Amino acid sequence: MTVIALVGLPGGGKSTVGRQLARRLGVRFVDADSTLEARFGMPIKAYFAEHGEAAFRDEEAKVIDELTCAGPGESMVLATGGGAVLRPENREHLQSRCTVVYLRSTPDELFRRLRHDTQRPLLQVADPKAKLKALYDERHPLYEAVAHYSIDTGRPSVATLVNMIAMQLDMAGLLPLPGAQAPQSAI
Incomplete structure (x- = not known):
């Protein structure tokens, strides 16, 4: 199995770009946060409020472990949660089992995207802008350490970011992915 895992701060585009x-690659898309919400039977925000961040990170670690070691013959793009890199075991699983792409965004860019967001518990x-800066300072080195490739999200469109990632994967000899379906052309 080949897993392309996207990491980065909340609002960095992991789910949007990942889909x-x-x-584009003709493979399955999995969002770790959506997987967790389905298991919890509630939004992450509610789970955080009811059980706390430590319990959430425990469950997130189980999901990352499962998703990064799924069976052979299939490939997928995995959007991780923004804090998935906080646990050493998650970093190890991502680094050793996946091709990791860091969608790098500045705190200012993220604040512009997320200033009206009410769903992200952290x-x-x-002062959400200060919180984003603190998250960046804490997590950026972890994202850099786990990533095989880094892409600056800045102002490019989603299509441009997808092209940039696909080009990196192609240049590394990672395309086509095992089990990928040929992309369907628009008629």
């Missing part, structure tokens, strides 16, 4: 990249604070 489009999977479509950003429900008095």
